[in-house]
Amino acid sequence: MQVCAAPPFAIDHASSCDARWRPHDLLRLQRLQAFDNEPTWVREAFGRAPYAVVRRALAADGFVAIGMRGVGRSERYGTWASSADVVSAVSPEALSRTPLAGRDALPAFAALAALQNDATGPLSALVWGPTGSAGFELATYVPTVSVSSDLDLLIRAHDKPLAQDVARDLLNCLQALAQRVGVRVDAQLDTPAGGVALAEWAAGKPRVLARHERGPQLIADPWGSASHGDDA
Incomplete structure (x- = not known):
């Protein structure tokens, strides 16, 4: 987020996350509280x-x-909502919807359809779904994806480790698809340590950057003891 609102609570009270929703879930809100210095858009x-x-x-x-997301990449705003204002929620893995008429040929949607229709591909045994502009448009049916939009994916790997050789095969598959369709595909793993880029984990680095609710940390194993901060 390029801009973020100050929390409407004492910082020492920020000690948890509402278990009803996970990072990247899309929430429909009945009201959005305004804060000082909120961007005009x-x-x-x-x-x-x-x-x-x-x-x-x-x-x-x-x-x-x-x-919050606006029209362009520069329009991103981190803020806070009251849990009571959440009307409904949809997770990335639930977004198996058809794009608006005439928009399925956009590279991001074409790549997404190819992955969803591949019953034997490396994603077929995993829980995953689109995030970013593609996920937002499928959730809201408000045109958001452009010809130059990336396809962002979230792969749920919280309960079961993803072996690095499997990650490499998956990354190679996604890169081949990206080259064929002409779109950048960026995948993130949802692990106990937080969000980890698939490309980093597949590269076999000694440590990878995990984006956790408590802050980013470099760890060796997103599913091991380091996922609880011991190796931060």
């Missing part, structure tokens, strides 16, 4: 699509950390 964006994405940050009871 936020109200218009909320009027166009009253949705926000859950971001990785601790919050006090009754609040959820959210991110």
Whole structure:
């Protein structure tokens, strides 16, 4: 997030995350609380699509950390919503919807369809779904994806480690698809340590960057004891 609102609670009260929602879930809100220094585009964006994405940050009871998105890449805003204002939620893995008429040929949607229709591909045994502009458009049916949009993916790997050789095979598959369709595909693993880039884990680095609610940390094993901060 390029801009972030100050939390509407004492920072020492930010000790947990509402278990009903996970990072990258899209929340439909009945109201968006305004804070000082809110970018001018936020109200218009909320009027166009009253949705926000859950971001990785601790919050006090009754609040959820959210991110708002506007029209361009520069329009991103981290803020906070009251849990009582959440009307509904949809996870990336639930977004198996058809794009708006005439938009399925956009590179991001074409690549997504190819992955969803591949019953024997490396993603077929995993729980995954689109995030970013593709996920936002499928959740809201508000045109968001452009010809130059990336395809961002979230792969749920919280309960079962993803072996590095499997990660390499998956990365190679995604890169081949990206080259064939003409789109950049960026995948993130959802692990106990937080969000880890698939490309980093597949590269076999001694440590990878894990984006956790308590902050980023470099760890050796996102599924081991380091995932609890011992190797931070």
